[in-house]
Amino acid sequence: MRRCSPKWLLLVVAMATLAAGCTRKFFRERTDADVCALLTEKNKFEPWKIEQFHVYPDPRSRFADTSDPDHPPMPPDDPAARHLSPNPQKPGKAGIARFDGTGYLELLAAWDSMNRANAEVLPPPDPVPETKIAVQDPNGDKSSSGYLITLEQACELGLINARDFQDQRENLYLSALPVSLQRFSFAAQFFALGNVDRLSAGAQTATGRRERWASNITEGVTKQFPTGALLLFQFANRLTMEMISGQKDASVSNMTLELTQPL
Template identity: 25%
Template structure:
């Protein structure tokens, strides 16, 4: 029964092993990332690769009927089916950024790439730790028709240890035993203890040994910088897409309002036409514009629904998810305004060159290439290794651990490998020299590309800022035109229908243009901060420009 209990415990331990290995890997990887994060300027973020299981919309409020896109119903037509607003959830901008950080497939892939880089580092670090091994074997032998029964066993335990100097230490203890259970009642046991060490003095010593570890350490830094850069780019895109959906929703509202205004105008024109105060030609003009307005509304609503579906995929949500975006976010953006950039262009370029993480990584790769040249130079040296070993056994003694110094053997020596055939090493060395020259060119190109990026981003910001000011003035002018033509119309003054229609169309264009210009202005500001490398990103994706710190 005791044996069965031990077997059950061993099986249970084996069943828990995969979960234990997973926890062990996570603990070591997240520890590495927490340590490396201190070496990389940027914002803290969660690196957990396990996605949350909770409903991402659970804490979002239900939609109000006014949040749903309006539906046009013409006189005499049956009312269109209106969706139940209670089934929809309203997602704020902050909530959308949080959902994207937890459920976006693209974001998840980047976190996993970061995890893999740290996981690879654990293996390189492990290479310089003692690596233990153990083996047990046993055999039951029944021979001579049951006259002789023997049980034999062998064990082999030990470890190997690679040092950063290139030295390798190996220690092993091998034992064997036999016991006759039937027949001759003899028993035997013996062991052999062996230790050896080898130290390269030329080829294979020093930097050549530690290079894989050094590169793995730096690769985690590079991947961490890539992840931070990705977060900035990704969340700017999510914010931009969020506002674009709201912008398109506002276009839907503007087109519906334009259609309703033209419907009222058409009814009044028809009444005036019947009274002989409006020409049939002008009435037809208004009817034509009303039909065009209806078509524009239908087209804009389709575009809005398409944009919303695409945004759901960006967030990592199913396309069928019933959600609406908070229309008050555009109002808040208009009220809060956009951070004004007062930095001159030369200062913007200076800040970008000092803070862009991808340029830092490119500079690091130049150092990597230079270090690999030294490794290749080491490979060109002759091989000269010193070695020593000692072994002791217990032959002739049935006690497996009865080692005695007089039975120990000690050997020492050296091995010289003359550099008579180094063609492969020569080619590698030449390749490393070219790789360094190429890495230097890549750095120069990356530097020029960053300067170009921020110059383009600054020009885009200036254009968006000026466009916003123009559209704001255009909106005021369009409102005055509609107001003046409406007053003249209602006062019975003679107003050409075309004048009224053009004023109404100008107002629709101005409203749509103002919404577009406001979003462009905000996005351009964030993109400039991103390309300068100074965009702060919170754990859940909150974005904050920090231009004032560099004035």
């Protein structure tokens, strides 16, 4: 039984790690964390304190969406437009759907049950004097129709289902993204470039048979300052390996440090 080489195993692990860090979910969650950190940093003054912030709709709201945010289904199109317009690209995700949340209905049912149970515990109202005629509701008894909720519960339900309120949350989220981008531009940014070339020549060529491997690797870091200055540090290495000619391998390294300041 052949054993896997440690080099190949290390390469597979590295590729799997890089693939896991380049997904839509990774960048979405990283962006959410950056925005949350920015808003928390600035949320220090009581008069304009941020409350009830969540960029994703409340799961109890009527516009909640329980589908995967990284792989959402294609929304349904207008039937006439879909019939007349070209559709060269099929959705890469299964299903076409429009989803409306129903969590607020469950919340209403829970409030209704609680309020009706509390109403049964309350003492009965005082009897109406016989000299007065009790005024009856022309629409009949409403004790068993609809949902029984309080004023506070109605206000809370309005906030949960307020599309305008959710729009303001999303606008606040979008306004934090340029700030995050500007901060990233002033952070130290590392880079690494490299390529590997193979040169193979036959025995009947002018140079004779040759087998050569050459690699060029450049690594470094850049840093931008608020004054406009730019710091660049990079290390470059070129390695040439002769496989059959008998010549010695050659390795050349170069290190540079640059600092520029616009006047």
